[in-house]
Amino acid sequence: MTQYQESARKVASRLKDLQAGIPGTMKAFHDLHTAALADGVLSEKTKELIALALGVAARCEACVAFHAQALAKLGAVRAEVEETLGVAILMGGGPSVMWATEALTAFDEFHGQAS
Numbered sequence: 265m266t267q268y269q270e271s272a273r274k275v276a277s278r279l280k281d282l283q284a285g286i287p288g289t290m291k292a293f294h295d296l297h298t299a300a301l302a303d304g305v306l307s308e309k310t311k312e313l314i315a316l317a318l319g320v321a322a323r324c325e326a327c328v329a330f331h332a333q334a335l336a337k338l339g340a341v342r343a344e345v346e347e348t349l350g351v352a353i354l355m356g357g358g359p360s361v362m363w364a365t366e367a368l369t370a371f372d373e374f375h376g377q378a379s
Contacts, residue, residue, distance in 0.1 A: 315327070316335060345368065349368060352364055
């Protein structure tokens with residue numbers, strides 16, 4: 265299992281614990297997540313690209329892992345992720361450059377192209 269696959273697995277396990285402790289809050293968050301990422305004027309894939317960029321700008325490892333995984337499942341290609349990361353770098357500066365490398369690693373791992 266690769267680094268980001270393991271990270272996503274661990275966080276998913278911890279989320280189950282959080283769900284047990286605060287089920288109402290977690291259900292509300294899940295419902296918000298589902299509604300926010302649903303196809304609309306923007307596609308689910310476009311919204312996941314935005315979420316990845318925000319995860320990079322926020323320097324959130326679990327966010328990067330989950331959104332990279334979702335993008336791989338949605339059929340995103342590396343070029344789409346790279347352009348998205350360019351916007352994240354624009355908005356987040358130097359620290360986002362470092363996290364963009366992590367996001368690309370995560371995408372490659374989930375996409376099966378890790379080198």
